[in-house]
Amino acid sequence: MKRWVGLAALFAACIGMNGAFAQSTLRIGMVAGFSGPVAGIVQESAEGAKLYFDSINAQGGIKGQNIELVTQDDKYDPATAVAAAKSLASQGVLALMLSRGTGPTEAVLPVLKENKLPLIAPATGAASLRDPVQPWVYHLRASxxxxxxxxxxxxxxxxxxxxxxxxxxxxxxxxxxxxxxxxxxxxxxxxxxxxxxxxxxxxxxxxxxxxxxxxxxxxxxxxxxxxxxxxxxxxxxxxxxxxxxxxxxxxxxxxxxxxxxxxxxxxxxxLFPYERSTANLMVREALSLAKSAGRNELTPAHVEGFAAAKLIVEALKRAPGKEITRDSLVKALDGARIDLGGLQVHYSEKEHSGLEYTDVSIVGEDGKFKR
Structure with a gap:
């Protein structure tokens, strides 16, 4: 009898109020300076990523699982970044994304290796992270x-x-x-x-x-x-x-x-297409989702975060096997050719550079970046 009661309780815990099975989550970590000298741009990039993740979750997620962005503040400090990366690795995140700065990103490399944890779209263009190729780091921006x-x-x-x-x-x-x-x-x-x-x-x-x-x-x-x-x-x-x-x-x-x-x-x-350009498929999609979420405009950092999230979602979709793991995510990235909507990204086991896109903008009278 106790066995049946236990099974019933477990079954009930897995079912939501509407009778559907509760979804598990695909956790993606972000260790970056949410306070300190880069706080503004870090927050914007996180908002851009969440904008896309939320849209995917609204469509049912990936293989029935929602994506959760789990953030930790490294205060733009390498030692703090290491502690935060270790914490998220122990919590079972599938990958890290959008680390900010060369020092903090270099500092977490041993954590990536030890935990076989990919870092996707770090917000640094440092040559030290590209040559030689860091096997757990997948760049998106140019150097x-x-x-x-x-x-x-x-x-x-x-x-x-x-x-x-x-x-x-x-x-x-x-x-x-x-x-x-x-x-x-x-x-x-x-x-x-x-x-x-x-x-x-x-x-x-x-x-x-x-x-x-x-x-x-x-x-x-x-x-x-x-x-x-x-x-x-x-x-x-x-x-x-x-x-x-x-x-x-x-x-x-x-x-x-x-x-x-x-x-x-x-x-x-x-390093990404103009945040107001409706001619670019990815930016047009981002602007549409932003307006639906009550936001009238985007910044360059929003676009970078959005692009990083699209890259991760595509890799999650391509991950082989029934269960998405760190290993299957890496297998999906190595050798992948991914169209983010006008931006073509290609990785191989020996090349993780991502995009080489560069452009210039000029700050206008209204304080906006013009191109």
Missing amino acids: YQKEAERAVKHLAGIGVKRITIVQVNDPFGNDAGKGAIKGLDDIKLRAMSNLRFDRNKPDLAPTMQAIAKAGIEAVVLIGPAYAVVEGVQALRAAGSTAHVATLSNNASADFVKALGNESRGIIVTQ
């Missing part, structure tokens, strides 16, 4: 070097010749700086100077005063948002009207807000 190369070629394309590179003195700045120099080499130009600043204490006023005095026509300013904001304000205070180009790590509403009146005309590289 920092490709971004910086695109920025300088854009500047040259509008007739600028006297270009200075100002970069944060850390692995991110050094990596992207190489791309800027390569871009200039490709078009037979040389940087007027290549200057570095400290991440923790940028102190960019003297640098920008010297740049203004030298009559530099454009500055490629590579660094975290707070430093780039300081640099732009110092440059304008010194009386320079030089063009300023920065990378997509600063493609957020918070960055524009922090710049205030100095935001107009700032050039920001972009």
Whole structure:
């Protein structure tokens, strides 16, 4: 009798109020700086991912299972990122996604290897994560070097010749700086100077005063948002009207807000199609879902998060076997050719670069990124 009561209780626990079997969940983890210097752009990318996951869940999920995005704040700190990644791995997430920054992402590599846990679409373009290929990391965005190369070629394309590179003195700045120099080499130009600043204490006023005095026509300013904001304000205070180009790590509403009146005309590289472009299938889908959810517009980070979620959903659909596991998810990605809606992504066991898409935007009078 007790056995039957136990079975009945178990059966009842598996059934919802409407008599349908309760769905289990496919858990995807996101370890990123939800507080700290990158909080704004991290939140936007998470919102973009959730927008797509919610739409899939509304259609019945994947193989009858809903997708749950489980987030943990690493405060943009590598040690905290490791602890958070270990925690999510122990909770059984199938993959991590959208880590932000080179340092935190590099720090979690041993956790990925130990737990055979894939990291999909990390928000970093670091060469150190691409060459050699990291077997558990599947990139979606282009590299920092490709971004910086695109920025300088854009500047040259509008007739600028006297270009200075100002970069944060850390692995991110050094990596992207190489791309800027390569871009200039490709078009037979040389940087007027290549200057570095400290991440923790940028102190960019003297640098920008010297740049203004030298009559530099454009500055490629590579660094975290707070430093780039300081640099732009110092440059304008010194009386320079030089063009300023920065990378997509600063493609957020918070960055524009922090710049205030100095935001107009700032050039920001972009790694995904224009967030207002209804000509792009993926963006059109994202805009439609956003409006249905009560949101009238998207940011570049929303689009990146949305694209990452589409990639994960397609991999989940293709995962072999009745039960989706980390191993089956990796098998679905290796060798996959995936159309995200106008964006073609291809992976193999020896190539995890993802997309090479780059573009530039300019901040308009309304504070929006224009293309």
